[in-house]
Amino acid sequence: MxxxxxxxxxxxxxxxxxxxxxxxxxxxxxxxxxxxxxxxxxxxxxxxxxxxxxxxxxxxxxxxxxxxxxxxxxxxxxxxxxxxxxxxxxxxxxxxxxxxxxxxxxxxxxxxxxxxxTGKTMSHVAVFETEKFDRLLLLTDVAFNTYPELKEKVDIIHNAASVAHALGIEKPKVAAVCAVEVVNPKMPETIDASLLAKMSDRGQIKGCVVDGPFALDNALSEEAAKHKKVTGEVAGKADVLLLPNIHAGNIMYKTLTYTTDSKNGCLLVGxxxxxxxxxxxxxxxxxxxxxxxxxxxxxxxxx
CATH class of the missing domain: 3.40.50.10950 (Rossmann fold)
Structure with a gap:
């Protein structure tokens, strides 16, 4: 890895x-x-x-x-x-x-x-190296798809997983990130996240494990996940952050770029x-x- x-x-x-x-x-x-x-x-x-x-x-x-x-x-x-x-x-x-x-x-x-x-959804993947983490962190989609729907999110996950595999991450942990870590009918992104998690459980999404919804803290921090009683294989250990829309993704990309001592590279895949x-x-x-x-x-x- x-x-x-x-x-x-x-x-x-x-x-x-x-x-x-x-x-x-x-x-x-x-x-x-x-x-x-x-x-x-x-x-x-x-x-x-x-x-x-x-x-x-x-x-x-x-x-x-x-x-x-x-x-x-x-x-x-x-x-x-x-x-x-x-x-x-x-x-x-x-x-x-x-x-x-x-x-x-x-x-x-x-x-x-x-x-x-290829006939499938193209998507953007940004890979970050930061001082905070002992691993590379993949963000998607931060620059290409604006408001991806469920089917598009499946393709976006597969695209990000292909980059993770090239980096030697055999079974990347994908966190579907939202503003909260619970399903809220008034927040459609949380419903998509829960559906993606169930699809992953049933083998409909290959090459990775997907869970959600997660707030950003309990996707990246094991301590935060434990404090909020968020459990599972992905909780606090995410390799890939699936952002809900281009606004969240682009803001996070630029925040990491301009406020942290980090390195990154970007690709269009699919x-x-x-x-x-x-x-x-x-x-x-x-x-x-x-x-x-x-x-x-x-x-x-x-x-």
């Missing part, structure tokens, strides 16, 4: 080097992340975008472009689609969003001819290959860790 990003990087050294296709690569933090990923043996890259702009940024950050393949495509939509095609045809193992708006990028990902769709989908405001370190996570997930998908 991998417990830190240092362990992620160490694990990747024993695996075949993966390749990431970067859509619209002329972005400084993205190129810094790609440069550092190459330097640390995390992944190689194919840079798709405006070659002249890529060269200007590379010169500014001291990046040796002779180590990378560049496909010159100044048109943003065409560059995005070309990067997706590289992944769907097996020339790259994963995809990364560069200096392209999310809508254009996702249209390429969902392209009917060469896209990465696709035929992992997709690095980070915020424009994310640091190049976060983007590099996201590439590392994608490489680990891509390797696990091939097994």
């Amino acid at each position: 991998i417990r830190s990003f240092d362990e992620v990087l160490q694990k990747l050294k024993s695996l075949e080097t993966k390749k990431v296709a970067v859509a619209v690569a002329q972005d400084e933090p993205v190129l810094e992340a790609v440069r550092d990923a190459k330097k640390n043996g995390i992944a190689d890259a194919i840079l798709v975008g405006h070659k002249e702009e890529i060269e200007k940024i590379a010169d500014k950050i001291g990046m040796n472009l002779s180590d990378f393949e560049i496909i010159d495509e100044p048109n943003v939509a065409k560059a995005s689609l070309k990067a997706v095609e590289l992944v769907s045809t097996g020339k790259a193992d994963m995809l990364m969003k560069g200096l392209v708006d999310t809508a254009t990028f996702l249209r390429s990902v969902l392209n009917k001819e060469i896209g990465l769709r 696709t035929t290959a992992p997709v690095v989908l980070t915020s424009r405001n994310d640091s190049h370190e976060t983007k590099m860790y996201s590439i590392a996570l994608a490489a680990l997930v891509a390797d696990n998908m091939k097994k």
Whole structure:
């Protein structure tokens, strides 16, 4: 079981080097992340975008472009689609969003001819390493699905579990987090949480154990769970936090990012290959860790 990003990087050294296709690569933090990923043996890259702009940024950050393949495509939509095609045809193992708006990028990902769709719900997974915990913590969905319904939540759980499995967590503990740890008919999220728990009990959700509803404290703290008499395999020991909607997820993501000494990486999953989908405001370190996570997930998908 991998417990830190240092362990992620160490694990990747024993695996075949993966390749990431970067859509619209002329972005400084993205190129810094790609440069550092190459330097640390995390992944190689194919840079798709405006070659002249890529060269200007590379010169500014001291990046040796002779180590990378560049496909010159100044048109943003065409560059995005070309990067997706590289992944769907097996020339790259994963995809990364560069200096392209999310809508254009996702249209390429969902392209009917060469896209990465699977027919299931796509979802965002953020993986955090914090000083407080002795394990990595997975949050979902903090950036993609707005108000997921029960069926979508099942797919979101399976997607997060696939990332957890790549991290060596054989049976991830998934907590369906709400404002309270009891079922309240006036709070629909608690009803969904209880249904997901029962579906898990009956084997309708595979590869993990799901319980809920949980308040955040008794999902993460064994002491809080004991104090509130919340019991079960997941109570106080959650590996994955299933957030009820994008508001809760996004606020928690940014709270951890800006108020704690933490590291994180982000992926879009539920696709035929992992997709690095980070915020424009994310640091190049976060983007590099996201590439590392994608490489680990891509390797696990091939097994």
